[in-house]
Amino acid sequence: MNIADYTLPELRRAMAHNGVHLQTGIFSACVRSTIPLVAEGIHELYADAPVLSAEQFADFHITLLRPENFRRWLKPQVVFRFDGFSPFKPLPIDQAFALFEWGLNWCISSHAHQYLMIHAAAIEKNGRVAILPAPPGSGKSTLTAGLIQRGWRLLSDELTLIGSDGLIQGIARPVSLKNQSIAVIRQFAPDAIIGRVVKDTIKGTVAHLRAPADSVARVLERAQPGWVIFPKYTAQAAATMHAMARTDAFMELARNAFNYSLLAEEGFRRLSALMGGSASYSFEYSNLDEAVRMFDAMAAQHDADT
Template structure:
């Protein structure tokens, strides 16, 4: 199967500017069209080992990123994201075009993939069992996820945990990890030769950059995992590594509040979430040092 890296930067740019490309990201195929250089560069840099499907292949989502027209094109360049030909978001500064693609694709999955219970959580796998990390912004979720994904855990997703309604398994959606503000330099230092997109400042989330997903995680993007743990992480400067058990009821309510479509799914959502919580050990975790955090999760996996 062809991958993005089989194309030169020029070939990829020409294809995206013309009819677009069909990119396989986990279980979803995305038809993407754009002539914006930063979008082409981001796809070339961070999606090189992802499958490139034939131009006539079925796509779950059709996205187009275009530079806004009118006077703004010259005075304050902006980018529009079109989903199925319709603008669904307010335009953003042109420099934010690649992050807009990532956010837009998250929106597509969260609002359209209702054959899954979708939780706002990172998720990784070890020995066939998934650890689900639900947390609000600023909790250090993505930083912890990035560290674990490069220290022996398989990345399933940084942002969206997909629970299959049919059997309760976690469906992988491995894509670049979104890092914000101080996390960018933290991960540069922690990983050494980290493959990061150029930081983009001034977004609604501050400065953002995206970290390359480990190629092994991308290659195993069709392999599901069964829920093993639900851990609510919280970064706290200077805090020691602390793992505190939660009751099933506490965990259920917190995960439900972090789900995008729990109420939309009704009884199916309740049953799916009950299955996850019933199968998982549930904890609250506080940390400040990544090495301690990785060791704590390795110990959690070893004793289960």
């Protein structure tokens, strides 16, 4: 059974009572909420995600609810709870689905230490993964959204998970778009499913793009890393890719890792193995069509060389 098998009223009722046991790759979350925006966002953006039975184990038990004070009615807010604990301050209720996404990211990054976790997107083509680490405002999510609309498989927009065998594990959840990126992707991919636009968040104006159905269906297919690419959007810039020294790329990845220090020697081993088997580049772009052509050429060249 998938989320799409529910009507929206059925999903609202299920989430308001025992919750819905949502599967996202190797992780599952039992999500409870009486807030309509949470059910609406999940119904629209997780349509292809499997739903597990209530008896099955859930990695995370998540509740989103209104606070039990006057804010329940005056300028309503939403609270995120994980196993009864609230790791974040309440937010305006129109940010309820965004808070679910941010909170689920926090759950994974705070607890999945069997993986080396890097703050980076991960996309795959022909069995090889491009890892895209970048700070906010770099155009990383815009680039990721554009590439997955042109045949690249989404593993993750925010968290690259590296297993002990060096393979990349996918999550295939919605891609977070911010500010001008929303209009860019709507123009680039008119048929893409983008959820409700929310303004005035801590990240500006945000909306989420549904992961392609094929990416969700293949989410358990791990893949070998092939490239580490540091993207940067620059207005009017031609798409250009420059090789980086592996030592520089290693240090940048270590700075972008959530648990590199926690994993200690094992973190160093996994990151070293990743860099040993991957080409490293900096990438500047302004036009998504040019960017896609360059990434496709890179993947084709790899196939020709092997």
